[in-house]
Amino acid sequence: xxxxxxxxxxxxxxxxxxxxxxxxxxxxxxxxxxxxxxxxxxxxxxxxxxxxxxxxxxxxxxxxxxxxxxxxxxxxxxxxxxxxxxxxxxxxxxxxxxxxxxxxxxxxxxxxxxxxxxxxxxxxxxxxxxxxxxxxxxxxxxxxxxxxxxxxxxxxxxxxxxxxxxxxxxxxxxxxxxxxxxxxxxxxxxxxxxxxxxxxxxxxxxxxxxxxxxxxxxxxxxxxxxxxxxxxxxxxxxxxxxxxxxxxxxxxxxxxxxxxxxxxxxxxxxxxxxxxxxxxxxxxxxxxxxxxxxxxxxxxxxxxxxxxxxxxxxxxxxxxxxxxxxxxxxxxxxxxxxxxxxxxxxxxxxxxxxxxxxxxxxxxxxxxxxxxxxxxxxxxxxxxxxxxxxxxxxxxxxxxxxxxxxxxxxxxxxxxxxxxxxxxxxxxxxxxxxxxxxxxxxxxxxxxxxxxxxxxxxxxxxxxxxxxxxxxxxxx
Numbered sequence: 001x002x003x004x005x006x007x008x009x010x011x012x013x014x015x016x017x018x019x020x021x022x023x024x025x026x027x028x029x030x031x032x033x034x035x036x037x038x039x040x041x042x043x044x045x046x047x048x049x050x051x052x053x054x055x056x057x058x059x060x061x062x063x064x065x066x067x068x069x070x071x072x073x074x075x076x077x078x079x080x081x082x083x084x085x086x087x088x089x090x091x092x093x094x095x096x097x098x099x100x101x102x103x104x105x106x107x108x109x110x111x112x113x114x115x116x117x118x119x120x121x122x123x124x125x126x127x128x129x130x131x132x133x134x135x136x137x138x139x140x141x142x143x144x145x146x147x148x149x150x151x152x153x154x155x156x157x158x159x160x161x162x163x164x165x166x167x168x169x170x171x172x173x174x175x176x177x178x179x180x181x182x183x184x185x186x187x188x189x190x191x192x193x194x195x196x197x198x199x200x201x202x203x204x205x206x207x208x209x210x211x212x213x214x215x216x217x218x219x220x221x222x223x224x225x226x227x228x229x230x231x232x233x234x235x236x237x238x239x240x241x242x243x244x245x246x247x248x249x250x251x252x253x254x255x256x257x258x259x260x261x262x263x264x265x266x267x268x269x270x271x272x273x274x275x276x277x278x279x280x281x282x283x284x285x286x287x288x289x290x291x292x293x294x295x296x297x298x299x300x301x302x303x304x305x306x307x308x309x310x311x312x313x314x315x316x317x318x319x320x321x322x323x324x325x326x327x328x329x330x331x332x333x334x335x336x337x338x339x340x341x342x343x344x345x346x347x348x349x350x351x352x353x354x355x356x357x358x359x360x361x362x363x364x365x366x367x368x369x370x371x372x373x374x375x376x377x378x379x380x381x382x383x384x385x386x387x388x389x390x391x392x393x394x395x396x397x398x399x400x401x402x403x404x405x406x407x408x409x410x411x412x413x414x415x416x417x418x419x420x421x422x423x424x425x426x427x428x429x430x431x432x433x434x435x436x437x438x439x440x441x442x443x444x445x446x447x448x449x450x451x452x453x454x455x456x457x458x459x460x461x462x463x464x465x466x467x468x469x470x471x472x473x474x475x476x
Contacts, residue, residue: 006030006045012088013080015043026056026158032092037079040095045088055177057084058168059158064091065165066157070132073151074125096153101141109212112244116273119206121152123270126202127425129154130195130266133163133314137192139201140179161192163313176222181214185229185257188222195314196259199269203254203262210247211239215255229257230300235287245285246276252284264321267425268356271323271404274424278404321354322427327417327450328361330388334434336463341432344461346396348430357396357403359389360420362413382407414449422455429458 005028010017015032021042022029032043046060061084068078077094101118104110110118122144129136136143138159145153159177161167169177169192176188184200191197207215215233219225236251237243250272256262263269272279326345328338349355363385389405396403410416421429433447451458 005047006043006088012043012090013082015041015080015092017043026053026059031095034092037092039077040097041079041092042076042095044091044093055169055173058172059177060089060091062160062168063156063158064089066134066160066162067091067093069162069165070129070134070157072128072132073147074128074153076153076155096145096155097148098145100155101144101146104209105141108209109240110209112210112247115206115209116247116276118152118209119202120270120273121146121150122154122202122205123199123266123273124425125152125154126195126198126266127270130198130314130318135161135193135195135314136198136201137161137187138178138182139198139205140182141205163193163315167192180220180225181208181216181218183225184259186259188226188229193314194259195266195317196262196264199254199262199266200259202266202269203251206247206251207233207236207255210243210251211236213239230296232257232291234290237286238288244276245281246279248287249279249281249285252287264354265318267318267323267427268321271356271358271424275404275406278406280401320352321356322352323356323358323425324348324428324430325358325360325417325421325424325426327429327431327446328359328389328392329432330361330385330392331364334432334463337432337434337461340463341430341461342392342395344459345430348428349396349398349402355402357393357398358406358420358424358426359393359403360406360408360417361385361389362416363407363409364413365409365411382409414446414453417446417450418453418455421450426456428456429454430461431458432461432463434463 006012006017006020008017008019012032014036015034018031018033020028020030025047027044027046030043030045032041034041044060044063046056064081064083067075068081070078076096079092079094081092082088082090109115122139125144126136126139134157136154136157136159138156139154143154143156145155147153159169161170170190176183176190178187182201182204184194184197186194187197204215207213216225216228219227232252233255236248237245250269254262254269263272324345326341328341345357349357363381385407386405389407393403393405394400406420408416408420417429417431420426429450431447431450433445447460451460
């Protein structure tokens with residue numbers, strides 16, 4: 001027998017039901033209040049008909065398990081729940097003001113800059129979610145909101161996977177669940193634990209928001225959705241001739257069939273969205289046609305995707321694809337320090353092949369005098385520094401796709417490095433420290449400030465001191 005629905009004025013475990021704000025296929029949302037909880041709140045209640053949908057029940061159970069374990073600004077704050085042993089199951093959570101991103105569909109296509117800004121915020125939110133061992137698996141406009149302060153908030157965890165919880169959706173059903181236009185190919189094959197599935201969905205959203213068309217259409221049938229296992233989308237530049245090549249590179253990188261061909265992490269995707277001048281161009285950027293018949297047939301009849309479904313847990317995967325900022329002082333002629341920094345950077349790059357190295361130099365501005373853009377030879381300082389950084393990075397023996405170079409003009413080098421690390425979600429900072437000096441003792445060093453205040457781990461590299469009687473390699 002169907003359970004009666006809530007009505008305004010009803011009190012459930014001390015929560016006063018005030019108004020229904022949304023009615024979906026699987027649940028309803030009600031605005032509620034409670035004397036012990038002054039903040040705005042929503043109560044989510046599963047819908048029960050005469051024949052309750054088993055998937056809706058299991059999905060609600062999944063959200064009841066996952067949401068209380070999440071924290072941070074990119075998820076709604078969990079407040080309370082009533083489980084299925086009670087007469088009325090529910091979840092109470094923070095109410096985010098405003099509408100979901102779904103409201104913007106009438107404005108599509110959006111200006112490129114605005115769409116990229118939205119994508120960057122979503123990628124940042126996904127990075128935070130993945131680092132809590134969760135894959136969302138239903139990224140779409142109606143599951144994305146924004147705080148008044150601008151941060152993206154991801155909602156609805158009924159289809160999500162948590163690495164440390166039972167996956168009831170996978171255990172109890174043998175069909176894929178998700179929203180058809182946004183589902184990644186591997187989801188269709190039953191893989192639910194790969195964070196790169198969320199990056200595929202974000203690629204679909206970026207394609208849609210910048211072209212006004214969905215890359216794989218509106219197909220809701222399983223056979224229609226399976227075509228994305230072998231057919232690529234029309235390149236955005238075919239639809240909009242003014243489409244920026246660097247943005248097409250990013251979008252098509254997200255939409256690769258094989259998860260291994262996509263961005264390895266939401267953090268690296270966010271880095272490219274925030275640094276478009278550093279996007280490494282490939283053939284994707286200039287593509288104007290879909291792949292040929294031979295490529296489509298090869299994908300259609302191979303088993304590569306099926307064979308790649310096994311992967312490590314989310315935390316282990318993310319640990320292999322960090323962003324490492326290497327702060328390089330090109331003004332310092334201390335060869336011993338530069339060599340020590342180069343050696344440590346090369347060691348890290350070899351130990352973690354999936355790392356992205358961001359080589360950073362601060363072009364210090366003068367506070368009291370007029371800065372000149374040209375050096376003594378008449379060359380642009382900023383451009384010259386970029387060339388020096390590229391040469392420095394190439395001595396590590398890395399491919400160009402493994403590093404980026406950044407020259408920051410600033411009065412305070414330490415603050416500039418800290419801001420770069422924070423805004424680009426850097427995992428680790430590698431910075432050199434000079435020998436002791438009177439100036440450093442009195443004013444404090446750049447490396448000390450970065451080590452003390454960085455939002456990530458920091459390695460401070462010091463030059464190897466040579467003792468009397470040692471040769472040039474520091475050996476006796």
